[in-house]
Amino acid sequence: MQASFFCTNGYNSREALGHPGWPTPPALYQSKIGLQSLNVALEQAKLADELGFDWVSCSEHHYTPLLQTPNAAVFAGALSQVVRKAKIAVLGPLVSMNNPVRIAEELAMLDQLSSGRLVVLFLRGTPNEFLAYDTNPDETRSRTQEASILIIRALTEPQPFGWEGRHYRFRTVSVWPGPIQRPHPPMYYSGNSFESATFAAAHRLGLGVSFYPPHRVAQLVGYYKQECAKHGWEPSPDQLLYRCFAAVGEDDREADALKAAFLGMRSAVESLMQGRGAALPPPPQSQVGLGLGELRFCGNPYTLVKQVTDFHEATGVGVIDFGFAGEPMKSIRLFGTEVLPRIRRIGARVSQPSELAAAAAG
Amino acid sequence: MKASFFQRGGYSTPQGIRSNWPVSPALYEPAYGRESLHHAIEQCELADQLGFDWVSFSEHHYMTTVAPNPALAAAAVATRVRRAKIALLGHNLVLNNPIKVAEDLATLDTLSDGRLVVGFLRGTPNEFQVYTVNPAESRDLALESVELILRAWTERVPFSWEGRHYQYRTVAVWPRPVQQPYPRCYVLGGSKETAEFAARRHLGLGVAYVPFSLLPTTIHYYRERCTEAGWHPTPDDILYRGAICVARSEEEAQQIAARCVFKNLNVIMRGSINEAVAQLDPSGMNIAKMGEASMARFVGTPDMIVRQIADCKAQGGVGVIDFGFHVPGMAHNEVMSRMELFGAEVLPKIRDI
Numbered sequence: 001m002q003a004s005f006f007c008t009n010g011y012n013s014r015e016a017l018g019h020p021g022w023p024t025p026p027a028l029y030q031s032k033i034g035l036q037s038l039n040v041a042l043e044q045a046k047l048a049d050e051l052g053f054d055w056v057s058c059s060e061h062h063y064t065p066l067l068q069t070p071n072a073a074v075f076a077g078a079l080s081q082v083v084r085k086a087k088i089a090v091l092g093p094l095v096s097m098n099n100p101v102r103i104a105e106e107l108a109m110l111d112q113l114s115s116g117r118l119v120v121l122f123l124r125g126t127p128n129e130f131l132a133y134d135t136n137p138d139e140t141r142s143r144t145q146e147a148s149i150l151i152i153r154a155l156t157e158p159q160p161f162g163w164e165g166r167h168y169r170f171r172t173v174s175v176w177p178g179p180i181q182r183p184h185p186p187m188y189y190s191g192n193s194f195e196s197a198t199f200a201a202a203h204r205l206g207l208g209v210s211f212y213p214p215h216r217v218a219q220l221v222g223y224y225k226q227e228c229a230k231h232g233w234e235p236s237p238d239q240l241l242y243r244c245f246a247a248v249g250e251d252d253r254e255a256d257a258l259k260a261a262f263l264g265m266r267s268a269v270e271s272l273m274q275g276r277g278a279a280l281p282p283p284p285q286s287q288v289g290l291g292l293g294e295l296r297f298c299g300n301p302y303t304l305v306k307q308v309t310d311f312h313e314a315t316g317v318g319v320i321d322f323g324f325a326g327e328p329m330k331s332i333r334l335f336g337t338e339v340l341p342r343i344r345r346i347g348a349r350v351s352q353p354s355e356l357a358a359a360a361a362g
Numbered sequence: 363m364k365a366s367f368f369q370r371g372g373y374s375t376p377q378g379i380r381s382n383w384p385v386s387p388a389l390y391e392p393a394y395g396r397e398s399l400h401h402a403i404e405q406c407e408l409a410d411q412l413g414f415d416w417v418s419f420s421e422h423h424y425m426t427t428v429a430p431n432p433a434l435a436a437a438a439v440a441t442r443v444r445r446a447k448i449a450l451l452g453h454n455l456v457l458n459n460p461i462k463v464a465e466d467l468a469t470l471d472t473l474s475d476g477r478l479v480v481g482f483l484r485g486t487p488n489e490f491q492v493y494t495v496n497p498a499e500s501r502d503l504a505l506e507s508v509e510l511i512l513r514a515w516t517e518r519v520p521f522s523w524e525g526r527h528y529q530y531r532t533v534a535v536w537p538r539p540v541q542q543p544y545p546r547c548y549v550l551g552g553s554k555e556t557a558e559f560a561a562r563r564h565l566g567l568g569v570a571y572v573p574f575s576l577l578p579t580t581i582h583y584y585r586e587r588c589t590e591a592g593w594h595p596t597p598d599d600i601l602y603r604g605a606i607c608v609a610r611s612e613e614e615a616q617q618i619a620a621r622c623v624f625k626n627l628n629v630i631m632r633g634s635i636n637e638a639v640a641q642l643d644p645s646g647m648n649i650a651k652m653g654e655a656s657m658a659r660f661v662g663t664p665d666m667i668v669r670q671i672a673d674c675k676a677q678g679g680v681g682v683i684d685f686g687f688h689v690p691g692m693a694h695n696e697v698m699s700r701m702e703l704f705g706a707e708v709l710p711k712i713r714d715i
Contacts, residue, residue, distance in 0.1 A: 011536075011537070023520045023532060023534035023536070024534065024536065025518060025519050025520060025534065026517065026518050026519070026520075026534055026535060026536060026538055027518035027519060029536065029537065029538045031472075031476075031538065031539075031540040031542070034472050034537045034538065034540065035472055035475060035476075035540060038472050038473060038537075042441070062465070062536070063520070063532075063533075063534040063535070063536050064536060065536060068469075068536055068537045069469075070462070070465035070466075070469065070535070070536070071433070071462060071465060071466050071469065073431065073434055074431070074433045074434050074437045074466050074469055074470070075437070075469065076434075077433075077434040077435070077436075077437035077438045078437040078438060078440065078441050078473055080438055081403075081438050081441040081442055082441055098459075098462075099459070099493060101493065102430070102431070102457075102458075102493075105423070105430035105431060106430070106431050106434055109399075109429055109430065109431060109434050109435070110434065112395050112396060112399045113399055113434075113435075113438050115396050115400075116392075116396065131531055131532050132461070132532070132533075133459060133461065133462075133530070134529060134530050134531055157387065158386060158387050158388035159386050159387070159388060160384045160386060160387075160424070170493065172384055172424075173424075174384035174385060174386065174387060174424040175387060175424070175430075176373070176384075176385055176387060176390060176423070176424050176425060176430075177373055177390060177395045177398075177399075177429070178387050178390040178392070178395065179392070180392040180395060180396050181392075182392065
């Protein structure tokens with residue numbers, strides 16, 4: 001089992017974070033706090049790297065103090081210099097609403113900057129994000145699919161090429177520099193629905209699922225694996241990625257306090273999803289109820305080890321991207337020293353006698 | 363006089379790449395790529411140590427020398443360079459979503475602790491082919507982009523924008539710039555419209571590569587427009603970018619300069635693209651047409667360079683010079699040693715210019 005630290009770069013002010021609706025008025029921003037928040041975020045990333053987290057991740061979000069990373073690749077550029085061992089996981093760019101060739105160029109630069117440590121997840125985005133760059137929400141699914149294929153092409157095609165698609169048209173594409181990892185860095189597709197899982201399987205992309213409860217994740221993973229088999233391949237456990245929130249306390253009492261505080265913040269997250277203040281109707285209740293804002297893992301370190309073990313057994317997921325509730329530095333330290341070493345062996349494959357013999361012989 | 367180190371050379375091999383534009387990805391070797399970018403960061407760190415005032419970045423696509431997202435390169439360098447200013451000269455406005463530019467630059471100003479300098483760049487004609495932009499609209503597009511970026515940095519409530527080229531229902535950029543109301547900005551370009559716009563918006567002016575003898579006309583025009591707009595630019599408001607070939611002997615410097623001639627650069631376009639651009643751009647901005655012209659304005663021994671810098675100041679009232687040390691085929695070690703020569707024997711002497 002591999003663990004990723006989700007570096008959110010949150011703005012450290014109760015007033016701004018508690019503001020209802022989206023977007024949050026820029027008037028609530030103070031440079032001093034913004035500066036401090038960013039420095040703290042880089043400190044968190046550095047600590048996670050030192051403690052042995054396998055990845056450090058970031059994500060694209062607009063117009064909010066909750067996650068101040070409107071360009072995940074630019075933030076990852078800074079991370080690449082501060083995080084020296086862990087993979088730089090861009091989870092991910094919102095490919096439905098950005099220029100896909102620009103995304104490909106940025107990913108190649110990042111792979112170069114990080115000496116070949118880049119991992120990327122193609123995200124569609126949530127309804128409020130579509131408003132940031134005025135993307136037609138109805139088109140976002142097909143835009144996400146076309147963009148993903150174009151990005152892969154742009155990173156692998158050896159000669160300049162043109163692209164005549166439904167949503168994107170480019171007369172000449174010739175990405176330079178190229179990626180370090182060949183044929184390309186590991187790529188995942190956001191697969192929170194059966195349709196997305198089908199697409200991921202068809203294009204040999206890993207599956208990224210976020211926030212859903214274990215039974216739903218298991219469903220999606222099972223379906224995805226079937227689809228992969230149809231296309232003649234089998235995903236490895238590290239191609240199954242899950243993002244969630246976690247609260248780790250020294251004891252259960254502390255964990256419960258973290259949970260209570262987190263649920264208090266949940267209204268901010270929900271209003272983010274519902275894009276209040278815009279002309280869009282709120283999404284159907286089922287979307288919001290499906291786990292966003294829930295604490296998937298909560299307890300003292302030993303409880304967490306058990307929960308992660310159970311989660312793996314139920315779903316087969318091989319990489320978990322953790323966003324920590326409460327004071328991140330303390331959580332990273334506690335998780336890194338008490339939980340991380342104990343979850344490494346989860347999902348480890350037991351070697352067969354024939355493999356051992358072959359290894360001994362040669 | 364302030365000195366800026368223009369970071370070029372995102373990819374270099376010992377033999378150099380002779381190719382038209384766009385350059386085939388097939389020519390890219392990951393091992394060289396990885397090395398080149400780390401060299402680039404080292405050069406920026408050296409510039410910082412030697413006392414350069416700024417380290418600068420620009421944007422180009424599908425070619426070997428400069429990276430396609432300058433903010434990304436700058437983000438990495440900002441964590442390593444702690445004193446010099448981080449100058450984005452600049453995002454290619456025609457190829458970028460202005461809101462994204464505003465967001466990227468605000469992030470950079472925060473990352474660099476308020477050390478960002480911004481250049482607004484319109485871009486060269488071949489780059490319009492990059493993302494399929496209508497060249498005839500490019501000037502208006504770029505100017506509207508600047509207006510929107512400045513608004514996005516200063517408006518304290520979410521706003522909408524209904525422009526000729528850009529429409530956004532809701533804008534609320536987060537994070538914000540550290541410097542208030544926004545970082546120092548330059549509009550990059552030598553045309554009359556550029557000068558008028560910069561004067562009107564109280565922004566600095568940046569020109570690149572032109573012979574010094576052409577500077578007085580351009581800068582004079584800019585100053586007149588500033589006076590009309592009610593303000594007077596200082597030397598710090600006038601930026602010049604040029605290639606530099608400094609060596610112990612004049613002969614050696616001339617040899618380096620010979621490598622800077624346009625036709626040796628990777629901006630000569632492939633046949634059909636060249637024709638298409640030539641048809642679309644009758645004003646002759648097509649840099650492929652510049653043929654034998656050289657980008658190297660600062661050529662010679664350290665003392666000669668000091669005199670040329672003084673000349674640049676005298677002709678144009680320039681207060682910041684952005685020096686490009688890297689020429690095609692120049693190895694990393696050579697770039698570093700030329701920077702050191704400059705740092706030791708030129709930099710100390712130009713402070714009073």
